[in-house]
Amino acid sequence: MTEIPRIFHFVFGLRPQDEPFHLLHYLCLESCRQVNRPEAIHFHYLNEPWGRWWDRIRPALTLHRVDPEPFVRDSARYANSEEGRIVKRRDLVYAHESDFIRLKALATWGGVYADMDTLFLQAMPAELYREQFVIGAEQDAAEQPDPMQQSLCNALMLARPESAFLARWLERMYEVFDGTWSRHSCQEATLVRRAMPAALRVLPKRCFHRHGADRVGVRTLFEGLDEDTSGMYSMHLWAHLWWDEWRNDFTIVHAGMIDEDYVRYAETTYAVAARRFLD
Numbered sequence: 001m002t003e004i005p006r007i008f009h010f011v012f013g014l015r016p017q018d019e020p021f022h023l024l025h026y027l028c029l030e031s032c033r034q035v036n037r038p039e040a041i042h043f044h045y046l047n048e049p050w051g052r053w054w055d056r057i058r059p060a061l062t063l064h065r066v067d068p069e070p071f072v073r074d075s076a077r078y079a080n081s082e083e084g085r086i087v088k089r090r091d092l093v094y095a096h097e098s099d100f101i102r103l104k105a106l107a108t109w110g111g112v113y114a115d116m117d118t119l120f121l122q123a124m125p126a127e128l129y130r131e132q133f134v135i136g137a138e139q140d141a142a143e144q145p146d147p148m149q150q151s152l153c154n155a156l157m158l159a160r161p162e163s164a165f166l167a168r169w170l171e172r173m174y175e176v177f178d179g180t181w182s183r184h185s186c187q188e189a190t191l192v193r194r195a196m197p198a199a200l201r202v203l204p205k206r207c208f209h210r211h212g213a214d215r216v217g218v219r220t221l222f223e224g225l226d227e228d229t230s231g232m233y234s235m236h237l238w239a240h241l242w243w244d245e246w247r248n249d250f251t252i253v254h255a256g257m258i259d260e261d262y263v264r265y266a267e268t269t270y271a272v273a274a275r276r277f278l279d
Helices: 023-036 052-060 082-089 093-109 126-130 164-176 183-195 205-209 215-222 260-265 269-277
Strands: 007-012 040-045 062-065 111-114 118-120 133-137 152-159 201-203 234-236
Touching: 007 023, 007 093, 023 040, 023 052, 023 111, 023 118, 023 260, 023 269, 040 093, 082 093, 093 111, 093 152, 093 164, 093 183, 118 269, 133 205, 152 183, 152 205, 152 234, 164 183, 205 234, 215 269, 234 269, 260 269
Parallel strands: 007 040, 007 111, 040 062, 133 201
Antiparallel strands: 111 152, 118 234, 133 152
């Protein structure tokens, strides 16, 4: 039986790289390399990163320079809603470009896609690679008891290139894209699932997104300590909610605070899990 290939895909550098490659991003790729032992790590970029952490991980990667997504960049649909205007004003259009690029990469090669704010904890079981398409829920049964209503998160996915769910979702993304944050991505994935539930496998929230995209979840990652990683294959860090120093509504931690000392010595969920991937 043909399986999902053990190839991992990452998308990065869709904006100019004005700062060196961050330690957190290095740890994402290094944890992938150590935990999953992939056949290849495909790094899809528009602007190549730079800096000492990039120099360290670059030899382990297969680089693919991608083209911009004019359908997204030139879209007039951002002007049709307040949310879309905020996305455009805050220069977050690159995230929408990534939504399309990641599905195209999976449709071309198959494999595993993960966001760059992922930390891998344990290898995914072989049975997942025998599925057609795998994605994780953003909500558990306590938050949303109806599985068909649960939001699906495109931050980590496994797919065969011929996946029917993947093909339908990508087709629908072009049709429903409206400039809002997730109408075409996570919301549409949920709708496509209802139409073809047998075409994919949805994993419980704990597997990929144990700590949610809310104040409790983000603060637990970077200020609190949760050492129970049972049933977790990876940790999603929701970087868009806290990366910039001015963004302190979810946590007091920002990207400038996550350095080697933080990873080595902080007693927080992320630091404790990530330090084993430093030398």
